[in-house]
Amino acid sequence: MKSLHIFCIIPLVLIVFAFAENGSIIRFGSDISVPRGEEVRDAVAIGGNVEVAGTVKNDAVAIGGSVTLHQGADVNGNVVSIAGTITQAEGAIVGGDVVEITGPWEMVPPETLFQILVGARIAMFVALLVLLLLIVALLPDQITSLASVIKTEPAKTVLWGIIATVAIVPVIILLAISVIGIFVIPFFILAVVIAFFVGYIAVSVFVGDALLRAMQKPDVPVIWKGLLGYIVLGVVGWIPVLGWLVSSVASVLGIGAVLELLIRSRAGKVKNTNS
Structure with missing residues (x-):
């Protein structure tokens, strides 16, 4: 019963809504793009990728996706990718930690x-x-x-x-x-x-x-x-x-x-x- 897969993301939904602030971008099943010159508080994609060329004041997070930081990107907080990869171009700034969590399936x-x-x-x-x-x-x-x-x-x-x-x-x-x-x-x-x-x-x-x-x-x-x-x-x-x-x-x-x-x-x- 594939519809029951919804219960696997319920804890993630609760976490995201608990910590989200005004100006944050949260998407389920689609990608997020922060263009150059644009500023957001958080960028969180569940089942999608995050691309940043502008500014993220807090964290950039992709759960089940990858994070790409283009040249000139500025993330003041952490950059996190779970079951994906993080690509950081030269000149991209990260103020916090860069955390890339892969799964054992990759081996x-x-x-x-x-x-x-x-x-x-x-x-x-x-x-x-x-x-x-x-x-x-x-x-x-x-x-x-x-x-x-x-x-x-x-x-x-x-x-x-x-x-x-x-x-x-x-x-x-x-x-x-x-x-x-x-x-x-x-x-x-x-x-x-x-x-x-x-x-x-x-x-x-x-x-x-x-x-x-x-x-x-x-x-x-x-x-x-x-x-x-x-x-x-x-x-x-x-x-x-x-x-x-x-x-x-x-x-x-x-x-x-x-x-x-x-x-x-x-x-x-x-x-x-x-x-």
Whole structure:
């Protein structure tokens, strides 16, 4: 479930928002350029590169990217690159430390690294498959109800899924404002991860059910529907671009179904819509 990768950057998001000041540039997934003659407080790119030809009053930081200091660049604070490189042209000034943090993967041959990544992905796939089978076996009625929500209310499910996904980071930022909220954040993140995974299981059951109905085999236990759907989604997930798109849609549908079912439960409107 690629959408779960968002939880890997949540701590970075909190750190950036906590220390950012007016005049700072913070970007996620794109590059930052400070032209000659321009001045900013901080330049922080997460998943992008930082190029400086002007002045950075504090720090220039690239997480998952590189920092390039052109001739005439002036960084009063530190220059930091995590999982990237730092290039400092002659005449570029750095008032603080130059910190370049590389990973152990750079010492591994590309073909070996590829094999490790593929092996890790397969292991994750199998581990989540086992967890899926366990959850479906323990909670078949609840998972079936979630799949039914996706089937009967697809538009509403997508809407709730988009709202829930977009709201995650703002809610964490709001929680981080108070001391009590900071302690709540780990539990909130855990709850969101569980909701995404349970929802993904429901989507797997929905996909498996649709495929089995197309094969004129509707009366198959829910656990086999989940297994079939999960395998199909997993195989499609390996296809570049399309796999990312399908996985993202599945995750949004899943979290939307969980939220919709919770709302129905609160309203006392849960019905067994199995067919």
